[in-house]
Amino acid sequence: MTKPSRLMRFAGSHDLRCQTCSLSALCVPSTLTLRDVERFESLTRQWPPLHKRQILLHQESPFSSLFVVRSGSLKQTSRCPSGDDQITHFFLPGELVGLDAIGAHHYPGTVTALETTTVCEIPYHHLDGQSDSVVGLREHLLQVMSRELHNERMLVRVLLRRTSDVRLASFFVAMSARFQRRGYSPHCFRLAMSRADIGSYLGLAVETVSRLLGRFQQSGLMTTRGREFEIHDLDALSRLAEGEGRQSALG
CATH class of the missing domain: 2.60.120.10 (Jelly Rolls)
Known part of the structure; x- marks a missing residue:
């Protein structure tokens, strides 16, 4: 390269x-x-x-x-x-x-x-x-650095303590918040990264990511079309990201 x-x-x-x-x-x-x-x-x-x-x-x-x-x-x-x-x-x-x-x-x-x-x-x-x-x-830079440090700690928490479905739900809840902060819809967005990229970030196999996205779609949490994502029930996805309501969310 x-x-x-x-x-x-x-x-x-x-x-x-x-x-x-x-x-x-x-x-x-x-x-x-x-x-x-x-x-x-x-x-x-x-x-x-x-x-x-x-x-x-x-x-x-x-x-x-x-x-x-x-x-x-x-x-x-x-x-x-x-x-x-x-x-x-x-x-x-x-x-x-x-x-x-x-x-x-x-x-x-x-x-x-x-x-x-x-x-x-x-x-x-x-x-x-x-x-x-x-x-x-300087204060602004410190605030940005503090936010990044918080995000890194949250990622470590997700990777070390959470199951695969909770990891993926946490990822989409975080992405939803990041798009909303930019003035875009928190429910409908396009992600340029591949399933393999998402899996690498979360410590999951690409097959696991694809399987879980299918389960999320079947349960009505979200719809996926290629790299287009639409979250139908952000509250339920957020509960899943917190490790709550797994049975009701995924059946």
Whole structure:
């Protein structure tokens, strides 16, 4: 696979306007003044579109920047000491890529586009230098990092303590909340990741994911059509995700 293209030409600053971006509320602190937003924009560079399977970052490459997903989606895959690959994260529009690299000073996984994806790069040394002068920027970053830490702990809880049906239900409840946070329907959405990707993320075989999706559909929890998902009973799915109501949900 090709290395992340540092030779790719960045789009000009006129192509990137945080003030008009529909996702700015997710990655730009609401407390920033117009002048602060303009300063934040000056730190940010837009990459040309990444195509499906194109790599944004390689595992163990030196940390230099954070990235904001503008459109599309990405997955992060980490190679374990055993040589196995494990998907550890999916990134949706408005989310930050690279927060888990700040402490170790290298990226802990390979980040790959699941579909045509656009990202904005924020060089960390510029961001760190502005975090004190731009009011609210450091607090916003800490809030995002805190949320990511919470999500990681929830994933560990799911993987270590839950059965396969509860893991999959937890995944769709979390995805529903993430889409709702972006102003989209929490009931109907499209996921670019494959069944195998979902299985890797949850520690399940792809056959198990397909079988459980069939059971969810038969029980009336949700309908699947390829990569299109429609949740019919979010409350019941949430109860299943909490380990409750398994008999009533799945029969």
